[in-house]
Amino acid sequence: MSARPQQTVTAEQIDARLPQTQCTQCGYPRCRAYAEAVARGDADINQCPPGDDITIQALASLLHVPPKPLDVHFGRHAPRIRAVIEESICIGCRKCIDVCPVDAILGARKLMHTVIAAECTGCALCLPPCPVDCIALVPAAVATNAGPWPEYTHAESTHWRARTESRLQRLARRERTGREKPLVNIPSPAGPASSFPDDRERIRAEIRAAVDRVRQKRHGHD
Incomplete structure (x- = not known):
């Protein structure tokens, strides 16, 4: 556990130094939740396998604490991947769509689904719920680096953060609407x-x- 950071360091500042893959490997449901935990002093700076040493160094510098190795309890850094659906096997159950944190999967119930390659973060959260094992993880093309991480550009991390927030807002609206509906x-x-x-x-x-x-x-x- 890290020492409690200075009060001047905000969750927004910490979140800006995370790659935004939303993979949950850090032990939190999304990158922003991990950033909030680090800001409170409830999580350490070395729990993000996708960000690896670059994120650890950035957080250590921001919080004025010594860097440390990635905690392998949360996983190990691996080359970037993305999800691919074998469309001939897909049964259109929507389970992968429901768990994708950045809305990178298109499809409708009983219809074939497909992954938007450019939107996929490689979080792998779509694999466990698939009842027919029609999703595979394949190496992802890495764009010319334009950010702190060699495998994720700054533009991608910003885009994924926005898509995550948009999805959460949509789910919140849907939940409110559902609660407001009278019993039919x-x-x-x-x-x-x-x-x-x-x-x-x-x-x-x-x-x-x-x-x-x-x-x-x-x-x-x-």
Whole structure:
């Protein structure tokens, strides 16, 4: 744990020195949350594998503390990657779309999804929820460096921060709208009105059926 930084150092200043991959490896749900924890003195400066030594040095200089090696408990620095969806296997379940922190995946339910290569941060958060393992991580082309990190440009980190904030604002609006909606009832011939049934079980059933179809198709090619 780092010493509590000086009060003049803000979370915004710390966040500006993070690559904004939003990978959660630092132990926090997004880069800004990690920056806030460092500003409070609740997190150390060496918890960002994508930023590695460059971020550590930048934070150490900002906070006037000695630099230290990356804490491998949070992962190791690795070459930049991006996600690719094998579209012939994708079942359109939207699970990857729901977890992408920068809205880098396009698609709709029951329709094929695709990753916008230029928007993908390589966070890998889309892999665990995919029920058919149709997402792979591949080496990403590294643009000519125009920032502190050799693999992430300043323009990219700024762009990813803005996309993350935009997504969070959209989700917050959706949550508020959902809470404000009145309970909708439908008349039942058997008696009093009843609530619309929750469609989560139907969606789960559709996903299970789609997964079974993919498995059968794979076995047919074996």
